[in-house]
Amino acid sequence: MPESRIFQKLLLLLPLAYTPHPQLPHNDDGDREVQHWNYEYYGNDWGGTCRTGLRQSPIRLAVHKSLIVPLPRIVFGNYDKKLRSPLKLVNNGHSAHMDIPETRDNSKPFIAGGLLKDRYIAEGLHFHWGSPNWRGSEHSIKDQRFDVEMHIVHRNSRYTDLKEALNHKDGIAVLGVMFKIVQEPDSVFPGLNKIFAQLPKIKKYKQEANIVGSLTLGQLLGNLNTRDFFTYKGSLTTPECEESVTWTVFSQPLPISFAAVSRFWNLRSNDGYRLVNNYRSIQPRNSRPVYYRTSTNQISNLIG
Secondary structure (H helix, E strand, C coil), rough: CCHHHHHHHHHHHHHHCCCCCCCEECCCCCCCEEECCCCCCCCCCCCECCCCCCCCCCECCCCHEEEEEECCCCCCCCCCCCCCCCCCCEECCCEEEECCCCCCCCCEEEEEEEEEEEEEEEEEEEEEEEEEEEECCCCCCCCCCCCHHHHEEEEEECCCCCHHHHHCCCCCEEEEEEECCCCCCCCCCCHHHHHHHHHHHHCCCCCCCCCCCCCCCCCHHCCCCCCCCEEECCCCCCCCCCCCCEEECCCEEEEEEEHHHHCCCCCCCCCCCCCCCCCCCCCCCCCCEEEEEEEEHHHHHHHC
């Protein structure tokens, strides 16, 4: 091929080789500007965007690889109080996200207990899910992924906001709740259903929808057994993946219908593509201690 033809082809390819990355206004866990990223490679291409270290999340969880210790139960402060309206569910391009406001009596929901040494104030929640052919939880339990994982993000009350909290190893506490598709769920969770009902209204990036009616954070936990949980020191699972998180992941999945989960699969990313499989790949444990709290009669069932 003549050199002039080769040069012309190279000129045509140059725009494809370099595409500027747009800036997003926030990620799933805070109001910080971060470089453009997506889940096409499950976070394995986040180099330069996601920090690296020995405390990255998510990880594999298993009772027989955990230290079974008598930790305090998780305390849920103001989780039974109605949140102030309006409550907005937002498609932020990576997940369905909801900021957690004060309650109607001007208090803030918070958690304490477990590995937490301080009180942690609820800031927001979001979800991770799979696709029609793949389960989408971020953590696995006994090498099993679940269909959806909900994260309720809290900041240490010692710090003024999420931005400051992310700079400290004890800055953030996240509750991880698993959902499992069952053919006929034996429980109905009105609080969660209020959120799921709004998903069709936020299919596109930046679309918002108001949650109808009153809502408490406790209603989002349904009848979850909060006495049994894994807990460890880790990171955010979205860029910039700061290692500032104490994770509490409940071992019991909540039953959920196929119809509810399928609503997540219709959401679109900031690029306009279907927002599916929005979970980060499992990260190395790196000899970190993982603790498990449970009642004695549950241990044999979980190990076996």
